[in-house]
Amino acid sequence: MYPFLQFHDRLRPCAIIFSVIRGLAMEVLLPKLPSFKFPSPTHCCSITSRSSADIRFVGVRRIASLSVSASSVNEAVAEAAVGSPSLGHSTRPHFPILHQEVNGSKLIYLDSAATSQKPTTVLKALQNYYEGYNSNVHRGIHFLSAKATDEYESARRKVASFINASDSREIVFTKNASEAINLVAYSWGLSNLKPEDEIILTVAEHHSAIVPWQLVAQKVGAVLKFVDLNQDEMPDIEKLKERLSRKTKIVVVHHVSNVLASVLPIRDIAQWAHDVGAKVLVDACQSVPHMIVDVQRLNADFLVASSHKMCGPTGIGFLYGKIDLLSTMPPFLGGGEMISDVYLDHSTYAEPPSRFEAGTPAIGEAIGLGAAIDYLSGIGMQTIHDYEVDLGRYLYERLLSVPNIRIYGPPPSEEVQRAALCSFNVENLHPTDLATFLDQQHGVAIRSGHHCAQPLHRYLGVNSSARASLYFYNTKEDVDNFIHALNDTVSFFNSFK
Numbered sequence: 001m002y003p004f005l006q007f008h009d010r011l012r013p014c015a016i017i018f019s020v021i022r023g024l025a026m027e028v029l030l031p032k033l034p035s036f037k038f039p040s041p042t043h044c045c046s047i048t049s050r051s052s053a054d055i056r057f058v059g060v061r062r063i064a065s066l067s068v069s070a071s072s073v074n075e076a077v078a079e080a081a082v083g084s085p086s087l088g089h090s091t092r093p094h095f096p097i098l099h100q101e102v103n104g105s106k107l108i109y110l111d112s113a114a115t116s117q118k119p120t121t122v123l124k125a126l127q128n129y130y131e132g133y134n135s136n137v138h139r140g141i142h143f144l145s146a147k148a149t150d151e152y153e154s155a156r157r158k159v160a161s162f163i164n165a166s167d168s169r170e171i172v173f174t175k176n177a178s179e180a181i182n183l184v185a186y187s188w189g190l191s192n193l194k195p196e197d198e199i200i201l202t203v204a205e206h207h208s209a210i211v212p213w214q215l216v217a218q219k220v221g222a223v224l225k226f227v228d229l230n231q232d233e234m235p236d237i238e239k240l241k242e243r244l245s246r247k248t249k250i251v252v253v254h255h256v257s258n259v260l261a262s263v264l265p266i267r268d269i270a271q272w273a274h275d276v277g278a279k280v281l282v283d284a285c286q287s288v289p290h291m292i293v294d295v296q297r298l299n300a301d302f303l304v305a306s307s308h309k310m311c312g313p314t315g316i317g318f319l320y321g322k323i324d325l326l327s328t329m330p331p332f333l334g335g336g337e338m339i340s341d342v343y344l345d346h347s348t349y350a351e352p353p354s355r356f357e358a359g360t361p362a363i364g365e366a367i368g369l370g371a372a373i374d375y376l377s378g379i380g381m382q383t384i385h386d387y388e389v390d391l392g393r394y395l396y397e398r399l400l401s402v403p404n405i406r407i408y409g410p411p412p413s414e415e416v417q418r419a420a421l422c423s424f425n426v427e428n429l430h431p432t433d434l435a436t437f438l439d440q441q442h443g444v445a446i447r448s449g450h451h452c453a454q455p456l457h458r459y460l461g462v463n464s465s466a467r468a469s470l471y472f473y474n475t476k477e478d479v480d481n482f483i484h485a486l487n488d489t490v491s492f493f494n495s496f497k
């Protein structure tokens with residue numbers, strides 16, 4: 001068995017040396033290598049996280065390290081927006097980071113499901129805040145504090161309007177979506193769940209939506225019930241419907257799967273849940289950045305998303321909660337800002353959303369999120385969605401041409417609209433080797449691993465997968481270049497067989 005694909009770091013040097021020798025001697029100095037049997041992704045060792053310093057992959061076409069080479073951001077190489085044929089072409093110039101070379105190749109960023117890139121307007125909003133009016137919010141009466149408070153609260157109103165919440169008090173700023181889910185689990189869950197109550201989820205949930213509920217369920221004796229996939233490889237909502245009963249207290253579901261690319265009918269699910277008296281928490285991390293999300297139409301009780309996936313900064317996310325629910329919920333974290341009065345033996349608490357925002361919030365980041373929402377709204381979420389549906393379908397179809405590929409999730413059809421991402425495996429090729437080669441040899445950034453969805457990968461019979469995920473700033477050329485690079489990668493590894 002060829003060690004190159006085993007992916008133990010200690011074997012990496014062998015692989016590197018081997019790769020160099022092979023490159024130099026390619027077909028000339030060395031006899032044809034013996035045929036190697038590559039382990040299937042199912043049997044590959046699980047992926048360990050490695051710092052970039054750990055990885056050095058010396059290729060035959062160029063010597064490269066993982067440190068970004070020749071990568072100074074160069075606006076001059078940004079494609080011109082004028083006369084652009086697509087949304088991707090017209091918006092790319094707004095994203096300075098996209099215009100650089102990585103490992104000697106033009107960067108092709110296909111990892112937006114992990115985090116999106118940020119347009120100049122967002123970067124400027126952060127800079128303006130820190131340069132012009134950096135100050136704490138809600139507590140100062142001086143000019144800078146008043147300005148920071150106005151901008152921070154304006155960002156909250158922007159989020160509310162973006163998802164059509166009826167009241168900006170329904171928006172709680174959190175560190176990210178994970179914290180927002182923890183907030184609901186600990187605040188609402190601990191005070192509303194009792195032994196034998198059921199929490200319904202799907203096997204395709206992100207760890208952020210599973211683990212907080214496991215922690216809370218263990219405390220109160222509630223039970224997590226999981227719905228698996230149907231024959232189209234998307235969560236079986238008919239089974240979900242059957243699982244609902246008076247024991248169900250909350251349904252926790254994603255809107256768009258970060259692995260399967262499937263989209264769930266949240267409005268129906270909310271209706272069924274409400275029919276049995278249950279609440280619904282929607283993990284909208286992969287939908288809010290890509291489509292119109294209207295919380296009133298969906299009738300979700302809670303909905304969470306992260307700024308960094310929607311062109312905003314890291315360190316900020318939000319919880320939407322119906323105001324009647326938030327008003328009855330106890331605090332999650334204690335500290336300054338979330339109180340009404342503090343005595344030595346007890347405290348009273350502020351109304352939502354302040355009740356759930358203990359301490360100094362991520363002020364600049366919230367303002368940056370507001371700028372991201374302005375930017376996205378300027379393009380129009382329907383425009384973004386339509387463009388991505390087309391681009392996503394193109395990605396799916398082009399990937400199908402790669403030999404021995406297995407793409408997870410439902411095939412696109414008239415009825416099934418996939419999100420613009422594909423998780424896949426190529427037979428006998430470890431996804432992390434594939435992602436490493438794509439990065440090192442072609443400057444293509446994709447994700448490999450379990451994408452924080454281990455139960456789903458287990459259900460699919462694999463440990464990990466590769467994932468290419470698009471955003472509106474990607475183009476069909478990005479997809480073509482990726483497919484070309486992927487074919488090259490597959491040929492490279494197959495040449496050892």
Ligand SMILES: Cc1ncc(COP(=O)(O)O)c(C=O)c1O
Pocket residue numbers: 113114176177178179206208209254256257258283285286306317452
């Ligand atoms: C579907 C889904 N849910 C939740 C999360 C967690 O988001 P965050 O890490 O920003 O809290 C992610 C991020 O990858 C996601 O894709």
